[in-house]
Amino acid sequence: MALRLSAAVPLAMRRLPAAVRGVHDAAHGFHEAEIRDQLLRFPGGSIDVRKEEEGGIAVVTVNNPGRMNAFTGSMMVDLHDAVQQLERWPEGKGLLLHGANSTFCSGSDLNAVRALESSQDGLKMCMYMQNTLTRLMRLPLISVALVEGKALGGGAELTTACDFRLMVPGSQIRFVHRHMGLVPGWGGAARLVRLVGYRHALRLLSGAEAAGPQEALALGLADALLEPVSSPSSSTPDDDGGDGGAALRAALSWLEPRVAGAPEVVRAAKKVALSGAELPLEEALRAERDVFGTLWGAPANRRALARGAKHK
């Protein structure tokens, strides 16, 4: 019973206010409304969100194919709004992030980069994107980046904000920042180190090396190599009839079994894993206890007991 009482305000929610908090706020000199207005002066492309209510999966498309899905300023704002929308989707379980026209994303739109050349403007954009990608990472959804074609610069950073990366043959993740006289600024370096370890991260960053599927798999940067099979009679929305649609279907097939079942259970799995990744051990244990307390004896747990579930 004590567990149930303490679960009334789960520690995980207090310590990981995942749904609403980024990293930077006014105390750090960051004023979101101000940079938002500035970014909206660089329009083009869109971030499209399609929620599949029945399966609880949202498909998010980075859509600026004329510029290899580079991020314009308005797309940065769109991504922020998409994440905010997904934070307010209690039935949501999964997120599939991909690029239009079978390529992932070529990073910042270089036209916007040139226009925002002062270091102050660059820092504001950096903090805006760090906040958005941190909130994306902390969504209570199991998230997957489907990498087709190239994920370059900020595009490579974006993949690291997802829980999993799936790659197709010929695709690559490449932190090209060094060639632009930069380092990652959207949180990509910090997340890359956590994914592949310090040495591999430093090698990928300092050499601006492209990681294809095999290397990415070996490093633990990618989680699976998809071998999409085209099907002319697909019913997947947004299916272009080519490999893009096939890759999307293959990625959904990978994700669906991982988000099967009751939303509260899937979301709880994400919460405890995230607590383990982000918090010191004792806090993570307390957070895990609190999340556990919300599920023990709850409907999904009772249904499983009633059916006498076996796990062969």
Ligand SMILES: CCC(=O)SCCNC(=O)CCNC(=O)[C@H](O)C(C)(C)COP(=O)(O)OP(=O)(O)OC[C@H]1O[C@@H](n2cnc3c(N)ncnc32)[C@H](O)[C@@H]1OP(=O)(O)O
């Ligand atoms: C956070 C910091 C960062 O993101 S720094 C990294 C910024 N990104 C880059 O430097 C990528 C630059 N682009 C490239 O290397 C190539 O365009 C890549 C993506 C490899 C594609 O090559 P390729 O298949 O030959 O196509 P292409 O060069 O003809 O490009 C097609 C059109 O797309 C455009 N494009 C591409 N990337 C960007 C970008 N990041 N910003 C703005 N526009 C971009 C190209 O300029 C080209 O446009 P156009 O057809 O010439 O009008």
